[in-house]
Each structure stands twice: as C-alpha cells, then as structure tokens.
Amino acid sequence: MSSKHFKQLTLGMALGAVSAWPVSAYDLTFNTPGASKSLRDSITGASLLESSSSDKSKDAQEIFAAARADYNRIVSTLFSEGYYSGVVSIKLDGREAASISPLDAPSSIKNVVVSVTPGPDFHFSRASIGPVAPKSDLPEGFATGKVAKSGVIVQAVSSAVSGWRDDGHAKAKVADQSIVADHRKDTIAADIRMAPGPLVHFGTLDVSGNTRLRTKRLREIAGFPTGKVFDPKELDQMQARLRRTGIFSSVAVTEAPTLGPDNSMDVGLAVVEQKKRKIGVGAEINSDDGLGLNASWLHRNLFGGGERFTIDGAVSGIGGSTGGGLDYSLGTRLERPATFNPDTSAYLEAQAARKDQEDYTQNGFNIGFGVSRIFNDKLTADTAIKYGWSKVTDDAGTTFFRQVFFPTTVTYDARNDDLDPTNGYYLRGGLTPFIGVGGDTGTGAQITGDIRGYKGFGTDDRFVLAGRVQLGKVVGSNLDETPRDYLFYSGGGGTVRGQPYESLGVQVLNGGTLSTGGLEFVGVSGEARIGVTKSIGVVAFYDYGYVSGGGESGSQAGAGLGLRYKTGIGPIRLDVGLPVSGDTGSGAQVYIGIGQAF
Structure with missing residues (x-):
C-alpha cells in the first residue's frame, strides 16, 4: 500500500471516529406561561430533558427517548397539581417529538423547546x-x-x-x-x-428459606396470631421481631390472594439467613482519657433456635493523662429471643473488669440473668437479678464489695433517628436496688434518669436545638458502703466536655483526703447543631455538672465547638471543649467518636 493510500485510510478512520463521538449538550428552552413558580418547579423537576440538558454524554437517541417520556411525566405532574386541560409541546430542532416515528429518530439534536401551558386549575x-x-x-x-x-x-x-x-x-x-x-x-x-369484603381472620403461616434456624423456633419468634381478626399491624410486628434477631438479611411477608371457606387468610413468610458470625470493632479518643478500643464477636444462631452469643472486650486510657492506667473489660452474653412470648427475650451475661483511676484501682465481676421486653416500637424495659463482687484499693486501704442487685430500666425512645436525631425525645429511667451480702457493702438503691429532646428548624432540619438532663441519686446506703460503680462523677465526654474525665466527685473519705464519687448528680447539656452542607455540620455546646455526697458538693461547666461529618453509620464527631467554671481542669479537651454526643 502506498503512503498516499495509507494517509487516506488513516484520515477516513479518524473522521469515522469523530462521527461516533457523543454530541455535545443540547440547548434547552423551557416555557411555562401562566404557571406559578411552585408549579414551574414541579414541572421542570419531573422533566428528564431538564435533568439531562448539561450531560454531554447523551446521544440523539437518548434525547429523543427522554422527550417522548416527558409528555407523560409532565402531564402526570399537571394532574397531580389539579390541572387537567394543559397543553404540552416538545420540539426537537423545530419538530414536535410526538410526531416523529421511532424508526425515523433524528441523528442529531441541537435545540429543544418545551412549552407547557397549564390552563386553569380544577x-x-x-x-x-x-x-x-x-x-x-x-x-x-x-x-x-x-x-x-x-x-x-x-x-x-x-x-x-x-x-x-x-x-x-x-x-x-x-x-x-x-x-x-x-x-x-x-x-x-x-x-x-x-x-370492604368480609371480616377476615388469620389462617396458617407458611414458612420457607430457613436452613439453620429450626422451623418451630422461627414460628415462635414470628408470633403469628392464628385465629385472630386480621390486623396489618400484626404483620408489621412479626417482621420487626424477625429483623431484630439479626439472623436474617431479608424478611418477606405475602398475603394469600384468596380466602379460605371460613374467611381465614393464610400468610407466606420467606426469609434469607445472614452469615452465622460477625466481628465488630470500634474506637473513641479524647485528649484527656486517651484512646479507647473495643471489639466484639457474635454468633447469630448458636444452637439453631435464634440464640445470640456475644463476646466483647474493651480497653481504654491508652495514652491518657488522667494519672491512672489502662482500664480493661471482658464480657459475654447469651440471649434467646421469644422466651416467654414473642416480644420478650431472656439472657445470661457475665463481665469482668479492671479500672485503674487516679484515686483508686478496682477489680470486679458480675454475673446474672435477665429479661427484656419490647412493648412497641418506642417502649422497652429490662430487668435482671445479678451478683457482683469488687475489690477497691485506694489510699485508705482495700475494700471488698459483694452485693445482689436488681437493675431495671425503662426506655421510651421517640427520636426520629438514633445516631443523628433532629426531632423527638428520649426518656430513660433506672432503678437498681442492691443488698449487701458481705464485706463492706450496704443496702440501698441507685436511681437514674436521662431526658433528651430535639427540635429541628428550616429546610431538611438544617438547624437543630438539642438538650439533655441527667439525674442520679443513691438512697439507703452510706457513701463508704456504696459500691463505686453506683456512685456519680462529673467530667468527660458523657457529662461535661471541657473537663477531665470523672474529675469532679467529693472528698469525704479518709478524713477528707480521699476522692470518691457522690451520692447525687445533676447534668445539663445543650447543643446548637447547624448543617453547613448535606454532609458537614458545626455544633456549639455547653455542659454543666453537679455532684454531692457526705455533706460536700461541687459543680463544673464546659463549653466548646464541634464538627460533624455525616456518614452512612452516623456522623463522625469532633468536639473541642474548654472549662468554663470549676477548679477541676484547665486547657482544651478533644473528643472524637461516631454519632452525636447525645
């Protein structure tokens, strides 16, 4: 082949390649005479031509298809707003798109004119x-x-x-x-x-998809109400119970298309099981307490009856500056759903822990049995009986605490989101009676309360006011005979940011030379959360804490600013706090975690 022929061939290939390139974005004109601004926004929002007008990758065939689809989309929008005599015209380079045969689609489109005359509202x-x-x-x-x-x-x-x-x-x-x-x-x-049709009763439940979970246990967990009058909420609750177990990746409920001769309706339940095991890890850091790490291992269906077996461990205080050492904990929990009824779970749990604080060191463990009940999607309760043992070493010597205790909590969660709420409220009350069974332990009860409220303002709740009040009191036992875990401290990420962790207590033991937690606590927190973009937000906060006990009391406060970056698992949180009042700390405290502070 001659060089001349080669050049001609190369040029032809180049021209062919250019002709195959996608056309540039088309010029779009959108006319809506007589339409209000809100109606025009609705029309343009429904238009595929409007949404793709700047997309240079669209070829003529795709533009033509979008134009033909827009007739129905725009007319549907007019109907949805009460306009039934509207006129829609879509011209492609001067030709009405509806009059162009699909077999005669244009090879290029440069100008698109959409005209929508809504006419009167009906x-x-x-x-x-x-x-x-x-x-x-x-x-x-x-x-x-x-x-x-x-x-x-x-x-x-x-x-x-x-x-x-x-x-x-x-x-x-x-x-x-x-x-x-x-x-x-x-x-x-x-x-x-x-x-309306006849009054319907629930018939039988047909299940499928379970391979490791026994069918009998699947039915018990589902709690299908055979014989009861039909109520769609019962089916919603059944699905919620199954999803709460964590065993299934999919739960589907299907109503039978026809009724039985007695007006009963059968229901089909199809499930897809998750992997049996799961590993989780987490971390949190602040400048005072240092780094905290936690990990867990979960078996979702230990004995084939939906039992959840969990082992979790945590270490904190890594690189901390509080004067203490590392804190460790290791726990295990075996939970069985649908134990007494479909909405009640029973569990066995045990935990061993070591706390190495500035003023004391504690080694202890507890073991117990409990039940948790879900009354509805907002109200839950948990109660247990446990035995606890701990050894506390401080400047006064060594103290042993042994007690049987009965922790009970009731929670009402009306927030619209657990990790990033913008509206609603959260209430949690706790009562833990304890009976000393040896050592230096008294008999009494710990009472706690946690109240949170949220109110969003503006578009998509971009501005949120959040408030929290924490209350605590120990009754019946003296300060020196109350286990340390039941006493109250203030300071740190969970109470007063800007103050060192557990920096505020009382000094009434050992002649007033030994610090310990108090018998009473009041904590108040407020935040103003402002969304800067869809992903980034800033926060201004103020926290106050009060502790009293043994005739002594004290308070502290902190304030600061924070940054939030929203992710699929909740916002990543960065808070920087400074002390405002009290003599328990100085300098900035930094907190990093996942989820809002409360």
Missing part, C-alpha cells in the same frame, strides 16, 4: 367515597370546592382501603369509580364505591 364539584370504615383518615383535600389534585384522589382511595384493612377487612378494594372532568366549568366529579 376543583371538586363532587368528592364522594364510601362506604368507609369508622376510623378512616381521609385527606382534607378530598372535598367539594378543594383543588382536585389527582394525588388527593389516590390518597383518598388508599386511606379508605387502609381503614377497612385496619378494621379487619383484609381484601377491601375499589368496587367502582367515576371520575369526570368538566372542561367548561373546570371541575372534577369523583365518585368512588368501596367493597
């Missing part, structure tokens, strides 16, 4: 639906004289069906409907007839 001349169940929650917009938005009609039907299902009529449906638009009067007449 109102209901009639809005009738029935019969409806007594507790049906129909939308306020479904009424004569209101704007006839198509979404309101759909919502009215959905509410009517849900109302009958909540009343036990599982097969409620629409029997007939008449929706007529009068374009001369700009009105919609909607008349919908419901067919």
Whole structure:
C-alpha cells in the first residue's frame, strides 16, 4: 500500500471516529406561561430533558427517548397539581417529538423547546367515597370546592382501603369509580364505591428459606396470631421481631390472594439467613482519657433456635493523662429471643473488669440473668437479678464489695433517628436496688434518669436545638458502703466536655483526703447543631455538672465547638471543649467518636 493510500485510510478512520463521538449538550428552552413558580418547579423537576440538558454524554437517541417520556411525566405532574386541560409541546430542532416515528429518530439534536401551558386549575364539584370504615383518615383535600389534585384522589382511595384493612377487612378494594372532568366549568366529579369484603381472620403461616434456624423456633419468634381478626399491624410486628434477631438479611411477608371457606387468610413468610458470625470493632479518643478500643464477636444462631452469643472486650486510657492506667473489660452474653412470648427475650451475661483511676484501682465481676421486653416500637424495659463482687484499693486501704442487685430500666425512645436525631425525645429511667451480702457493702438503691429532646428548624432540619438532663441519686446506703460503680462523677465526654474525665466527685473519705464519687448528680447539656452542607455540620455546646455526697458538693461547666461529618453509620464527631467554671481542669479537651454526643 502506498503512503498516499495509507494517509487516506488513516484520515477516513479518524473522521469515522469523530462521527461516533457523543454530541455535545443540547440547548434547552423551557416555557411555562401562566404557571406559578411552585408549579414551574414541579414541572421542570419531573422533566428528564431538564435533568439531562448539561450531560454531554447523551446521544440523539437518548434525547429523543427522554422527550417522548416527558409528555407523560409532565402531564402526570399537571394532574397531580389539579390541572387537567394543559397543553404540552416538545420540539426537537423545530419538530414536535410526538410526531416523529421511532424508526425515523433524528441523528442529531441541537435545540429543544418545551412549552407547557397549564390552563386553569380544577376543583371538586363532587368528592364522594364510601362506604368507609369508622376510623378512616381521609385527606382534607378530598372535598367539594378543594383543588382536585389527582394525588388527593389516590390518597383518598388508599386511606379508605387502609381503614377497612385496619378494621379487619383484609381484601377491601375499589368496587367502582367515576371520575369526570368538566372542561367548561373546570371541575372534577369523583365518585368512588368501596367493597370492604368480609371480616377476615388469620389462617396458617407458611414458612420457607430457613436452613439453620429450626422451623418451630422461627414460628415462635414470628408470633403469628392464628385465629385472630386480621390486623396489618400484626404483620408489621412479626417482621420487626424477625429483623431484630439479626439472623436474617431479608424478611418477606405475602398475603394469600384468596380466602379460605371460613374467611381465614393464610400468610407466606420467606426469609434469607445472614452469615452465622460477625466481628465488630470500634474506637473513641479524647485528649484527656486517651484512646479507647473495643471489639466484639457474635454468633447469630448458636444452637439453631435464634440464640445470640456475644463476646466483647474493651480497653481504654491508652495514652491518657488522667494519672491512672489502662482500664480493661471482658464480657459475654447469651440471649434467646421469644422466651416467654414473642416480644420478650431472656439472657445470661457475665463481665469482668479492671479500672485503674487516679484515686483508686478496682477489680470486679458480675454475673446474672435477665429479661427484656419490647412493648412497641418506642417502649422497652429490662430487668435482671445479678451478683457482683469488687475489690477497691485506694489510699485508705482495700475494700471488698459483694452485693445482689436488681437493675431495671425503662426506655421510651421517640427520636426520629438514633445516631443523628433532629426531632423527638428520649426518656430513660433506672432503678437498681442492691443488698449487701458481705464485706463492706450496704443496702440501698441507685436511681437514674436521662431526658433528651430535639427540635429541628428550616429546610431538611438544617438547624437543630438539642438538650439533655441527667439525674442520679443513691438512697439507703452510706457513701463508704456504696459500691463505686453506683456512685456519680462529673467530667468527660458523657457529662461535661471541657473537663477531665470523672474529675469532679467529693472528698469525704479518709478524713477528707480521699476522692470518691457522690451520692447525687445533676447534668445539663445543650447543643446548637447547624448543617453547613448535606454532609458537614458545626455544633456549639455547653455542659454543666453537679455532684454531692457526705455533706460536700461541687459543680463544673464546659463549653466548646464541634464538627460533624455525616456518614452512612452516623456522623463522625469532633468536639473541642474548654472549662468554663470549676477548679477541676484547665486547657482544651478533644473528643472524637461516631454519632452525636447525645
């Protein structure tokens, strides 16, 4: 081949490659005469042409397909806002897209003009639906004289069906409907007839997918209410119980399409099991306490009955400056779901720990049996009976504590998010009676309370005010005969940021030369959380703590600023606090962790 022919071939290949390149972004004009700003935003938000106008990778075929799809998308948007006589025109280089055959699609598109004339909004001349169940929650917009938005009609039907299902009529449906638009009067007449169907009872539960979990235990955990009047909430609770076990990666419930001769309805349950084992690790650091590490090992189904077996360990105080050494803990817990009923779990647990604090060293362990009950998606309770032993060494010598104790907690969690709440509140109360069974232990009770509240403001709750009050009191036993774990300290990330960890207690032991925790505690915290972007936020905080006991009392406060970076597992938290009042610390304290401070 000659060089001349080679150059011609090369040039032809280059031109062919250029012709195959994607066309550049098209010029888009969007006209919405007579539309309000909010309606225009809704229309452009629904348009594929609008969302892809700056995407240079789109070729002519994709632009043509988007244009044809936009007719339906824009008309649906107009209907959803109550406009039923709108006119939509989409021109591609001057040609109406709807008139172009798919087999004659243009090879290039440079200019796109979308014109939407919404026309007048329509109102209901009639809005009738029935019969409806007594507790049906129909939308306020479904009424004569209101704007006839198509979404309101759909919502009215959905509410009517849900109302009958909540009343036990599982097969409620629409029997007939008449929706007529009068374009001369700009009105919609909607008349919908419901067919509630018979009162339904739960039949049998058909299960599938479980390979390691025994079928009998799967049924016990699910708690399917055979024979009871149908209630969709029962199916939601059944799925929630199964997901809480952590055994399953998927839980699907299917209602039988037809009823039995006695108006009973069977339900299908299909599950997919997770891997049997899981390993978890975590870390938290602050400038005073140092680095804390924790790890856990979990078996999700130890004996084939859904038993969760956990071993967890932690070490803290690595590189800390509090004057103490390292703290260690190692614990194990065996939990069995659906022990007495589907919503009650029973557990056995044991823990050994060592605390090496500035004023004392403690070695101890406890072992016990307990039950936890989930009453609903917000209210839970836990109670147990345990035995505890500890050896405390300080400047006064060695003290042994031995006690049987009965920890009970009740929690009401109405937050919208556990790790990053923007609205709602959280209440937790604790009562731990203890009986000394030897050594130097007294008899009494510890009482605790934790109250948190959150209020968001602005778009997407970009500004959040958060507050917390912590309360604690020991009754019945003297300070020197109360186990150290029941006493209260202030200072550190969980109470007063900006003050050293557990820096505030009382000095009433050993003639006033020995520090210990107090018998009473009050902690108050407030935060202003501001979202700078969708991922980054800043926080200003103020914390106050008060401790008293043995005729002595003291208080401290701290304040500072924080930075939050949102992730899929909660915000990464960085707080820098300074002491505001009290004589327990000086200089900045830095805290790093996952999740909000409270």
